[in-house]
Amino acid sequence: MDSKQRVHMNQGHGETSYARNSSIQSAQQNRMKPLIEAAIVGLCSNPNTLLSGKMAIADLGCSSGPNALALVSIAVEATHNHFLRFQQPPPEVCVLLNDLPDNDFNMVVKRLVVLQQTNEPVCVTGVVPGSFYERLFPSGSLHLVCSSSSLQWLSKAPEDLVANHICAYDIDEHVRRERLPVVAAAYGRQFSKDFTRFLKLRAKELVPEGQMVLSLVGRRSDDLATENSHVWRTAAQILGAMASEGMIDKAKLDSFYIPVYGPSAKELRVIIEEEGSFSITEMQAHDYASGMDRALLTPNRIANTLRAIFEPIIVQHFGEIMDEFVRTGEKHLNLQRSSRVEGTKHPIVMVLVSLTKA
Template sequence: MVHMNQGEGDTSYARNCGIQNAEQNRMKPLIEAAVVDLCTSTSLPRNMVITDLGCSSGSNALVLVSVAIEAIKSYCIQLQKNPPEMCVFLNDLPNNDFTMVIKNLVTLRQGNEPFVVTGVTPGSFYERLFTSGSLHLVCSSSSLHWLSKAPEVLTMNHIPAYNIDEHARREMLPMILEAYAQQFRNDFTHFLKLRAKELLSGGRMVISITGRHSDGFSSKLFHIWETIVQILSVMVLEGVIDKAKFDSFYMPMYGPSSEEFRDIIQEEGSFVIKEMLVRDFTSDADSALFAPKMFMCHMRAVFEPIIVQHFGEVMEEFTRTAERQWRVDGILMDQLGRLAWLCVSLTKA
């Protein structure tokens, strides 16, 4: 069950989501352009339905939908028109901290009365969530790299996703790559088909994802979660966690290349790409967010639940190991430099 650290404590996602917030800020121009396109392509609709898929919790849960609401209001003020009634839905998996989400939604609604109503839609975005032709704008940030499941060809055949032995890891890498790439292709294609049913004709979608710059791969940082398993592998070698447990750990997560991302959208065929951005993962973000200590807090907020589910209460040792490895090896910025931020604005064909 994937979810971020809940609540508002020191290790919570709510307090450690600055990197995701930087990604959301990069999406703002694309969302604003999508709103203008929606409002001008036909006559201004009497009502609009907006949703954020994979909203998580904390203040970030409102960022994307708030950008859309403000863009609609600004457009209407310029044309001296009354804004349409807006319905805002926030979605995430059932174990998400919806208590905080609901409190934030109440604040959003009260600040935009009487023309904004709000709701929560728990569930996986790899299933139908809304009625056919009901959505005007879909947004999603930092979510679609989470897969519906780890590749079954690995889990069913007990093939480790990350082998501690470097020679074995290099040898198996092409097969591991193909397994994860195919799972992402299946999941993302299904996601696009579902959203095409839920969006009305001409509806818009703006989504961002953590991925890779190109299709090339090497033995270094193929997985976007490689930093996590490198730390865990050290803990295996030091006897902190069991090797069999480590070999059966599969992160349901994949970062596509920009080419993969574009190709899947074009092959599925339900959407036309209006604009696509590819940037360094760390660009336009406060460099302090990527200092080892702060980045460790971010990783803990995101990955602690899934690590603890599999290995038990190991996070204090995980944190100590991570800080020691980064201090000695200095690998953090090298690994982050291999990641890319991918964002695409789509129109339903």
């Protein structure tokens, strides 16, 4: 991850923390459960993958709060249940959680200790700080890699835009729409480069026929130049409104790049097939808010979720503006809700993919 941008979720357990504002991400993890359970069954049924009687499971981009151990807990429970069903001793399990060094690991470590003490198959737990766009684990050491709502984050802002001073979001709608194909293409190239690197690195770290189960924020449309499909669009619109009202400097907005990109399922499939290290076992795309009580998706809650996700990089660039960001966000989202056509599909989806190392 580019050292100039400190990307991590809001720390702690207060009202603005990620721990208190991550219910949408929790719903996405629940959707991953069947894919993780199927991957575990595949691993445990394959005589070539557990020859040593040990299993290593890693969650990349675990973040913090109540969601941090959700994926590995599903995998550990599925492992235990599989061997219990056949009345066989479970393998020794190593659980490893990864995120960037600025992640709030304090509560994560305490939760890991609880997991270690309450689950019979677990014998080793640990945290591995670092970017998942770099090598993290020894070659051939992992059996299962999981990642939820993380891989939409890029290693850095698109180089073409930064080098040529092309702003990602302009408050002038005409200029913004004219520039959209260039901006979208630059983000798409950066994602393709980053995700290809991610696949190559994980292929080195996984055992033969190892598994990956990933989910990331994506877009419904295959059209790169669809403004509604930018996953950072709402945050950018809020900042644009603040710039229009003089709350932040427009020049500051012009030089701000949110390092996030949401691919379509088709786009993701093409990258995986071209890289060649993995075969696709299953791929799904779900409405972003599916599985949640939509009555809870109030403008205030959505604005605070955006704050929990984006506050560190916004504050680094603009200064302490987040209270006004939430107030402006609530107004913007209320207007958006009142003008939205009932029944219109949301342009943002969650893309889930289960992979087997080729």
